[in-house]
Amino acid sequence: MNRSKAKVVRVDKYEPDNGIIKEAGDLIKAGGLVAFPTETVYGLGANALDSTAAEKIYAAKGRPSDNPLIIHIAAIEALKKIAAYVPESALLLAEKYWPGPLTMIFYKSDIVPEEVTGGLNTVAVRFPRHEVARRLIAAAGGYVAAPSANLSGKPSPTKAAHVIEDLLWRVDMIIDAGYTDIGLESTIVDLTEDTPVILRPGYITKEQIKTAVGAIEESSNVIDENSTMLPKAPGMKYRHYAPEGELIIVEGKTKEVAAFINRAISEKTKNNEKAAVLCSEENRELYEKAYVLSLGSLKKTEDIAFNLFGALRFMDEKGVRFIYSEAFDTEHLGAAIMNRLLKASGNNVIKV
Ligand code: TXA
Ligand code: MG
Numbered sequence: 001m002n003r004s005k006a007k008v009v010r011v012d013k014y015e016p017d018n019g020i021i022k023e024a025g026d027l028i029k030a031g032g033l034v035a036f037p038t039e040t041v042y043g044l045g046a047n048a049l050d051s052t053a054a055e056k057i058y059a060a061k062g063r064p065s066d067n068p069l070i071i072h073i074a075a076i077e078a079l080k081k082i083a084a085y086v087p088e089s090a091l092l093l094a095e096k097y098w099p100g101p102l103t104m105i106f107y108k109s110d111i112v113p114e115e116v117t118g119g120l121n122t123v124a125v126r127f128p129r130h131e132v133a134r135r136l137i138a139a140a141g142g143y144v145a146a147p148s149a150n151l152s153g154k155p156s157p158t159k160a161a162h163v164i165e166d167l168l169w170r171v172d173m174i175i176d177a178g179y180t181d182i183g184l185e186s187t188i189v190d191l192t193e194d195t196p197v198i199l200r201p202g203y204i205t206k207e208q209i210k211t212a213v214g215a216i217e218e219s220s221n222v223i224d225e226n227s228t229m230l231p232k233a234p235g236m237k238y239r240h241y242a243p244e245g246e247l248i249i250v251e252g253k254t255k256e257v258a259a260f261i262n263r264a265i266s267e268k269t270k271n272n273e274k275a276a277v278l279c280s281e282e283n284r285e286l287y288e289k290a291y292v293l294s295l296g297s298l299k300k301t302e303d304i305a306f307n308l309f310g311a312l313r314f315m316d317e318k319g320v321r322f323i324y325s326e327a328f329d330t331e332h333l334g335a336a337i338m339n340r341l342l343k344a345s346g347n348n349v350i351k352v
Helices: 018-029 051-061 077-082 088-097 131-139 160-167 206-213 254-270 281-286 301-317 334-345
Strands: 007-010 034-036 043-047 070-072 102-107 122-126 173-176 187-190 197-200 246-251 275-280 292-296 322-326 349-351
Touching: 018 034, 018 043, 018 131, 018 173, 034 131, 034 160, 043 051, 043 131, 077 122, 088 102, 088 206, 160 173, 160 301, 246 254, 246 334, 254 275, 254 281, 254 322, 275 281, 275 301, 281 292, 292 301, 301 334
Parallel strands: 007 173, 034 173, 070 122, 102 187, 246 322, 246 349, 275 292, 275 322
Antiparallel strands: 034 043, 102 122, 187 197
């Protein structure tokens, strides 16, 4: 593993410096690791066609090697090189949502190393929209394997400071272009079955995917961590996005939820244990100022999605041991928000 400090460079989000992009692209071509912004979260990039480089990603993140990586491309032509077969439904989705926060899974071609796909015969592909990501991928040769740029298990990074916190001594370069746009990882759709299956909800909603391709299936996203079965999205069997403190989701009628959380927090506080609540802007007034953090308005679920991972990291910074969160509606983007909250809590839900 890399043991020297990463070079951290700041670039413009829309017009990154060509010299920096070339330097970063060359680093990836030479087998190095570069963290870079995408419109969803920051990614940790390596040459996807070089198995040794891809293995470095697992070491840097402390990620289990059976959890496959997404290959990022910057031109649709690249898809045909790494996918053995591209079904019509994929072309429909690509037409509508690429470049963008959508990952599609195909049978892989021979040039994709098994180290990248965690031994699977399928490959996850994403064509991001972020200008810095696109230019970097092109400069790096067109195929960049990139998981989220966090230590395995931690919340995904929505700004460079999060990447620096986790990976400063573990990668070669970190490209800082400020905040990402969306703040939650891409929607993942498996196109290797007759009917497309959503493996991970994201900014592109199931309604949007249905409209583009007709029928879809949703995989049940609650997979037992200790199960020995091979889940379709292998990452789903690991604990994810987790803060250091215990995260507890409280579900029920607004007033009853608030009453329960206020009572729980005052008890914890009495025992000198730090506790706090994550809630909607609309409900902020129901809690004591001292321990409330609003994620955003229920009328702007994009804000709640964007703020979630940062809020979990903030709780860690403050040493909060018990984090209570309101539950959110699972309509549209709410599905992705609740999916991440549930994973972060290890499905720790109290119904009141
Ligand atoms: O928005 C995103 O997708 C970000 C940015 C950096 O592009 N990337 C990201 O990567 O979230 P990562 O590695 O944190 O999550 C990828 C997920 C994992 O749960 C993994 O198991 C799943 O995709 N995956 C990758 N290849 C797969 C495959 N061939 N079959 C099923 N699941 C796959
Ligand atoms: Mg991740």
